[in-house]
Structure formats: structure tokens, C-alpha cells
Amino acid sequence: MQQNDELDDRKVKILKAIVANYLETGEPVGSRTISKYTDLNLSSATIRNEMADLEELGYIIQPHTSAGRIPTDAGYRFYVDSMMQEKEETEVEKGALLERVDRLEVLLKQVAKVLAYNTQYATMVTAPKYLNKQIKFIQLSQVDEGQLVAVIVVGDNVAKNQLIKVSRGLSNEEVLKFNILLNTFLQGASLQDINLEMMQTMKRQAGEYAEILEKIFEGIIEAIHQAEELEIYTSGTSNILKYSELGDLSKTSALLETFEDKKELNQLIDETLKFTDEEGSGIQIYIGDEAPVQNMKDCSIVTATYEMPEGAKGTIGIIGPKRMDYKKVVSTLKNLTDELDAIFRKEEKRGEE
Amino acid sequence: MQQNDELDDRKVKILKAIVANYLETGEPVGSRTISKYTDLNLSSATIRNEMADLEELGYIIQPHTSAGRIPTDAGYRFYVDSMMQEKEETEVEKGALLERVDRLEVLLKQVAKVLAYNTQYATMVTAPKYLNKQIKFIQLSQVDEGQLVAVIVVGDNVAKNQLIKVSRGLSNEEVLKFNILLNTFLQGASLQDINLEMMQTMKRQAGEYAEILEKIFEGIIEAIHQAEELEIYTSGTSNILKYSELGDLSKTSALLETFEDKKELNQLIDETLKFTDEEGSGIQIYIGDEAPVQNMKDCSIVTATYEMPEGAKGTIGIIGPKRMDYKKVVSTLKNLTDELDAIFRKEEKRGEE
DNA sequence: TGTTAGCACTCAAAACTTTCGAGTGCTAAC
């Protein structure tokens, strides 16, 4: 059992018992309950004394006189920390969670869904963040008289196309010339290389085709966006209703909006990716005020990081009430990232054959 | 003023007043209120008699003895019908709702957002449903050693690409051969033409490249999906909390799920597109049980159809409480579709230059 | 000195009661 500067073994045991009990029941827990709940064989009076100490130390609090105690954020934090140290692998039914799917997008949506279903909380999953953002390939082709398609491959995995309408058909020769121009300037260019000056130079050289070029640029800019801006998939947002202490409608509403808008979730993801190297498991827990998103101050967030063979990293997170089943959530999350890793490794092998 | 088989002018006037008043206040409306509210100059007692008749006819109902009356679905329906007949153009602030954007997807997301913001209800917008679903163009190119990209253009507006990893690089010649094979079989093919038999034949001809072909097929299948399966953009779902008679958490939750899952919304869209040709305005209103989606039985739905120059049609809808500001919603919706139409027309001209 | 039994006290939640008033239906008179 871990030691703590201010907590002796007995207090630790009692605190844990309080938090565990509160997680289970959701009711403030009283001294008598703990007296029976633990194997300490202490009377309720003794527990009361200890509880008074724990309250003074800021780990638990009384919602009102004559009620039991509930954990403060610090109390939750203590509980979670010691839980993570113990690392007792709570076995959750494993495997077969994910169907085999081919497209990353579909897979990730499924991950979010499965996780939401298993935990009954709101979940989010981000696509992996690619690091290599060079333009690898760019090609213009004629679909038919008056319509062109530009294909741009950015980095290792993002391909983007842009349909372009033109007033007249181009000859094969013209298309070829165009492709040479594009490749000369853009192939291998890193995205920040593409600036206004370069665009101007290209336009000059393109002469009468400047207009088409303009549209291709649009396509490129979008491809950049897609490569940079993380896709975020959410699921189970309606679960928020189930745990949000109903009554405070405006907070619930704000939280739902955060999920709909998704922009704010980026903050959360940046935060998680920052810490991902340090710890092995890559699992992080934010309790209450620790959350980097304002609207989640009343929630707890558990996140995990997964990694693709190429090194791209993504985040999986669940957002629930502070009073959540941390053990189950953590182990479910672990399983899921393991499964993901397995799928990616298989995928890689398949590609190499 | 319209005539009705069972309602004389006075009853019509009273019914309308009841509905209008209830929409405003949300409170059951009593006889005294109506007596003052209308210009009929009748005492509350007379109104009471009329109200008793209207109740018997099923247009209004008393939530409990000693309360005022509220409209039934039939009452709402009557009100909405006569409102739509009158066609009084309630002027809502017009124009400048939509920023100019280039990509359809971005535009439609914005439409959903703007509408949600203006009405404070939940909204959904679908991408236009294209009718022409032939494969128009298909091309394979080599990105680099070991990676190919296949581009498939379906119909007029959907381009799809698929990255394909292969174990060895292909020569230019090989790529060329491949393209000839693909185009021979697939170009101009309507999507239902592509069947197992065709795939088998192609695979035989492809010989050692069968594996690559397999992946291209995957890409095609996805392109089909994307062309067929409507993208649905939703916004303002958190507004549901604001009007859902709070207390019935499970219904609210179910409704939120419907919006998250989106699959069920398809039913609604199919329904709206069916009726779109008949009426000029293309605006339809579903009240309560009229809704084709189970979870919306307690809501009203107002939908409008917009049309792209090529004839593709899409749906815009708002989902709110039965007690919604129909006039405002209808005119906002009209404005928005008008604006959309304008944008598309401009777009078309731009392309033709 | 740490533990415990006992007791007075607190206070939210639940259950019950009272009051209030908006609204009704009916009847009789205009």
C-alpha cells in the first residue's frame, strides 16, 4: 500500500472505501457504511473521527450537515492515482469488438460507437495525426469536355481530388503541359513552402490557364486542411443526458454543443498528445477542473493514445461524470487500443506482401 | 376566410386565436383570454360554448378539468393549413445569411448552422441527390514505388480516390495497360451494371494484377456508396433540450440519438422528396404523428426542398416542438432556399464562362 | 492514548395539508 505524506494507511483505506462506495451508489456515504464496508473492524464513531480529518485535508466533503461525505476532486484524484498504480487488470470481455473494415474513417467511427455502447458515456475518436505533409503527387486529368479532375496526394495517406469545370476542353498536350508545370513547382514541396509568391510565379507561367490553376490551388488548400485538421468522430453524446445532474440544463446544453461543434475538442486532443510519450500506457485521466475544456469542468475525461505503424498518433477519449466507473473505463479503453494496434499491424503486413 | 364543412366562421376565428395564443404563451388558453384577444366582442361564456364544440370536434383538448384548452394535432394542422393558404409573406431579415463558400459540403454545413441559429431548433440538411450515377472516368496512377492512386468520377459531381499499396512498382506500360482494361470495362457503366460476373471476367484478364484490381473495386464500391448514401448534416441538436418537455428524459434521449445516428433521418428525406414536385413552394409540415420517424412523434417537422441547376434535389428541415413559430420557421426556410438557389445559379454561370 | 457507546442535534427529503385562483359547465334571465 502506498504511503502518503499526510495520510496513514488507515486513512488511505477509508478514503478509498468512501470513493469506491460513492462510485457504486452515487449517494453520500456515512460512517456506519464504511464501518461495515471495510475489514478494519472499527466502529462508526472512529470512522467519523477519521472522516473529519479527511475532510479537513480536503479529500472529502459534506454536501450538507447531517449527510454523508462525497469525494472532492482531490479525493477522486487520489483514488484514480492509486488505482492506476495497482494496475490490477480488470478483465473485461475481450476481442471481437471491432468488425474488420477497410477504411480508416469507418473503423474509427465504429471505435467511437463501440466504446460509447460499452461504457454508456460520450466518446470521441480522432484520426491519426500525420506528420509528413509534403505533396507527394499531383496530377490533372480530363474527365470529359469541360471537366477536369485534380488529384493531390499529401503525406502518406491523404489523397484529395477536386473537380474543376472549364469552359472548353483541353487537348492532351495541354493537359500534359499542365502536369509538368504543376509537378515542377509542387512535387515534394512541404506545405509551408507554398506561398503567395510561388503561386504568382506559377500563374504567370500558366498564362491563359491561370484560372484553372486557381482552382487547383483551392484543392491543394483543402487537402492541406484535411491533412492538418483532425477529423473527430463522436458518439454516444445522448448519454450525457443520463449522467449530467439533470436540472442544470444550461450546462448539459453547453456540453452537447461542444460535442456538436467539435472545435473545442481539439484543445483536449492537443493536450493528450503532448503527454503521450511520457507514460507507457498512454492513458490519462482528467478530473473536473483538470480538463482543458471549459464545458467539461463537471466531468471526468479518460483518454488513450493509439499509434499507427508509421508513427501517426490518434486519441480516443470518453467523457463522463466524475463519478464514473474508472476501472471499467480504463480497461475497456486499453482493450480497444490494443485491438486497434493489432488491426494496424495486420494492415501493414498486408500492404507489404 | 376559408370555409370548412364543420366549422363556421366564428369557430374558425376562435380556433385560430386559441392556437395562436398557445403558440405565443405555451399556456393552456382560457375562454376569458379569447374573449379579449379576438375582435368578436363575445363574452367568455359564449366562447366557452364554442370551445366545448371545438373540443367535441377534436381540435382542442383540456389537459385537465379546470384548465384552459390546448390544440390537438388536428388543431395545429388546421392552423398551419390556413396559414399556408394565406401566404402572408412575413418579412424576416433577408440576405447575407450565407457567406460565399466554394465547397458544397461546407456550404451545406453552414446552412444547417445558420438555420439552427435563426430558429433555435434542431436542423438537418442533405446534400443533393444525384440521379446520374454512371462511372464517367476512371484512372490509375503511380504515386511512387509501391503506391498507386485510383481516381473514380461518378455522375456529375462525385469524385473518389483510393490509395493502393502494392509490393512492387509498376512500369509505365503496366499502368497504361491497366487503365485501358479499366476503361474498357467500366467507363460509362451504370452502377448496377457492375456485377460479380463482370468482376470475374476482369480479374481473369488482369492475371497477376487481380489483387490490385480487387482494391480498385473497393474504391468503386465506396464511390457508389458516397453517391447514393446521402450525406446529412445536422446542427442545433442541443436545442432539443430547450423544447423537449423536460422530464421525459428517455424521449429526449431517443431523439438525440436519432440525430446522432442519422440513419433514420433518411426515411424523413425520402418522404419529403416524394412530395416535392406537387407543390410549388416545396415546403411541407409534419405535425406529431404525421412524421415518418417514430422518435419525432412529439415534434413538428418543417421541410423545404432545394434544387440544383442539374436537377439534383436536396432537403432542408427543422425539427422542433409542435408548439413552434410556424410562420417564422416557414419564412426563414423560404429565404434560405431562395438564397441557396441564387448561389447555385451563380455557380453555374461561373462554370460556364 | 486510541476506541467506542450514547445522546442531543441537524437537516434534506418525503408526505401530507392548506390555500389560491384560473377555468369550467350549467342555469336562468335578457
Next chain:
DNA sequence: GTTAGCACTCGAAAGTTTTGAGTGCTAACA
């Protein structure tokens, strides 16, 4: 046909009582 008047209904709001879980303190005990 319309209206004034009146007894009646019943939900909502406000107030009251009861209940019981839980506390803190004190005094006694090992």
C-alpha cells in the same frame, strides 16, 4: 343566441409535519 352569475374542480404553490440518516461531542473503557 347571448350573457351574467354561481357552484364546482383541480393543479400548482406554499406551508407543515414526520422521518431517518448522519453528525459531533462527551464520557467511559481498555
